[in-house]
Amino acid sequence: MLGLPPILATPVVVLCLVLGACTHPDARAGHDGGARLAVADAAVAAQSDPENFEAQARQVFGTKALSRTGLPDRSLDSDLLYTFLLAEIAGQRGNYQIAAQAYLEMAKTTRDPRIARRATEVALYGRYTDIAVEAAKLWLATEKDSVAARQTLAALFVNSTDLHSAKPWLQQILAADVDNIGQSLAQLQPLLAKHADKNAVLALVKELTRPYRERPEAHLAVAEASLAANKVDAALAEIREAMRLRPDWETGALFQAQILNRESRAKALDYLKTFLDANPKAHEVRLAYARQLINDKKFPQARVEFWRLLEANPQNGDKAATTAPLSAPTGAVGAAGANEIDNLTVGRTPLTAPLA
Numbered sequence: 001m002l003g004l005p006p007i008l009a010t011p012v013v014v015l016c017l018v019l020g021a022c023t024h025p026d027a028r029a030g031h032d033g034g035a036r037l038a039v040a041d042a043a044v045a046a047q048s049d050p051e052n053f054e055a056q057a058r059q060v061f062g063t064k065a066l067s068r069t070g071l072p073d074r075s076l077d078s079d080l081l082y083t084f085l086l087a088e089i090a091g092q093r094g095n096y097q098i099a100a101q102a103y104l105e106m107a108k109t110t111r112d113p114r115i116a117r118r119a120t121e122v123a124l125y126g127r128y129t130d131i132a133v134e135a136a137k138l139w140l141a142t143e144k145d146s147v148a149a150r151q152t153l154a155a156l157f158v159n160s161t162d163l164h165s166a167k168p169w170l171q172q173i174l175a176a177d178v179d180n181i182g183q184s185l186a187q188l189q190p191l192l193a194k195h196a197d198k199n200a201v202l203a204l205v206k207e208l209t210r211p212y213r214e215r216p217e218a219h220l221a222v223a224e225a226s227l228a229a230n231k232v233d234a235a236l237a238e239i240r241e242a243m244r245l246r247p248d249w250e251t252g253a254l255f256q257a258q259i260l261n262r263e264s265r266a267k268a269l270d271y272l273k274t275f276l277d278a279n280p281k282a283h284e285v286r287l288a289y290a291r292q293l294i295n296d297k298k299f300p301q302a303r304v305e306f307w308r309l310l311e312a313n314p315q316n317g318d319k320a321a322t323t324a325p326l327s328a329p330t331g332a333v334g335a336a337g338a339n340e341i342d343n344l345t346v347g348r349t350p351l352t353a354p355l356a
Helices: 011-019 031-048 050-061 078-092 096-110 113-126 129-142 147-159 163-176 178-186 188-192 198-212 216-228 232-245 250-263 265-278 283-295 299-312 317-326 335-345
Strands: none
Touching: 078 096, 078 113, 096 113, 096 129, 113 129, 113 147, 129 147, 147 163, 147 188, 163 178, 163 198, 178 188, 178 198, 178 216, 188 198, 188 216, 198 216, 216 232, 216 250, 232 250, 250 265, 250 283, 265 283, 283 299
């Protein structure tokens, strides 16, 4: 069995682990015996190769004592090192519950946010949600400005379908980073997307975005939640308001085209063309428009759009390769040209769903 990775300490990794966390049905069997084996292994390992394990400990805890600015004054003494060995050996043996509990006990003893974060990561890796929640709360208590800790707690509650408990943490995340509120609002839908009750998610998103209704990203978040709840008219109204606030917003335009495409491909194409007429430098929208023209086998019109993209970015080989077969006489796009077109049109437009 693969052992526990030494470091898992980035917000993206933490959130990915959170979104995969659930009850671990098989890992609880035999933990008492596993704990004894882990203790024995730790003792043997510490005696046989102490420098290697101390290096691992210092990789997690820091290179010196834990008495850096803002951190508790606690050196890496023998008791702490021994508990670390227990946690790491347990993790290497696949006993993630024991490893997480050991790290959590160290975090409680030292009040060190780095160890609390490590306890959270190990618990998430082993899918022990209860331990992860307790460790994440301690992490935030010892590092009050940690955005990652708040994100982790919010994601844990969302993943356990407890939107009520997630709401205050999400509110704090939004309020804590006003300078980047647009980016924070954009993260709501990916975080909440897996929740089964789409109407409850929509109600929560409306409440969370209420203080930020002057931002187009707030309306996009509500539009996304509305569409997920199959409220198409509401989604269209919200994204239109977002575009009123920011008329040249490519992300919003692509989402509006996605909604219109549900009703009519022609309406989606007309909207993209109108947007491009007003915003000729909208690269991503023009690319989406050109691809949709290809899907509709409107090769002459698609050729014009790809030439415009190529003129704007002459170094782009992909667009040159696509423009060449499209420049053939109408009806003469052969198999090789079709393959080149297919290669370009697969998976590169930042749409939530393709215009198809």
